[in-house]
Amino acid sequence: MQYIEDVMATSDRVVAKAKKMTEEDLNCNQKGVTKQNKVSRWGPNHAGAKELAGLYTKGKRTQEVTCVYTCLFLAIFNIFQLVYHFSIENWAAPFAAALFGIVVADFLSGFVHWSADSWGSIELPILGQNFIRPFREHHIDPTAITRHDYIETNGDNCMMAIPLLAWQAFTFCVYTDERIRELYSWECFLFLLCIFITLTNQIHKWSHTYFGLPPWVEVLQKWHVILPKQHHRIHHVSPHETYFCITTGWLNGPLEFLKFWSRAEWLLEKLTGHKPRSDDLKWAKKTN
Structure with a gap:
């Protein structure tokens, strides 16, 4: 009981910090801005956001389309x-x-989110421009995701689920009915894991969407079945160092209480000498 109370107290302190931020300027970039300051420090007019958005290629689009339709076919089967x-x-x-x-799935969303936010750069071969780039863009233009269509929003998550869904489809084809019944709980675990991996970025997009959401989505957010808006705002308080889980967000409080991510960062920095989010900060500071 004391553990649960401590987790809730930690969560409340972080939430209180986030509530001080305005919805359109989570990093307080516009606070105290004078008329002489013409440089956009947040949003689609930010120099870094423009450059990163321009790196979305036709090849990347083809990969996303292929993954979405492949994932859909396997999930239906x-x-x-x-x-x-x-x-x-x-x-x-x-x-x-x-x-x-x-x-x-919630934990894996946090792990992938933390990894891409905190480490690497878009200069990395293959991974950089194709998979790290969207994370860099998102911190300096958080609403960009709301302007992405279904394919761009969900293509990469579908790609991650395809190997597991394909393996599951294979087992359904080759196992006997008796063997499938024996493994039925495992198959349910694997399927829901894949589905929520697939839906993670769509849920993330909804957490940034303040108008026009279907009522059932708002109900699920209110009940914290999926990631709520106010909950996710905590992550967007600079320097973006906490609340990385973006599927349901259920694990954010416990992981924050355990200082899971900060301790992992301390260990990696000691082992590698690299500081977390240094590349993220570089793009945030870009002015031309």
């Missing part, structure tokens, strides 16, 4: 298999396994 093999008498274990899959 697998959900039909799960429905076909479902048994109402044994629902509890599959339900618990599916819930655990969502929790693991």
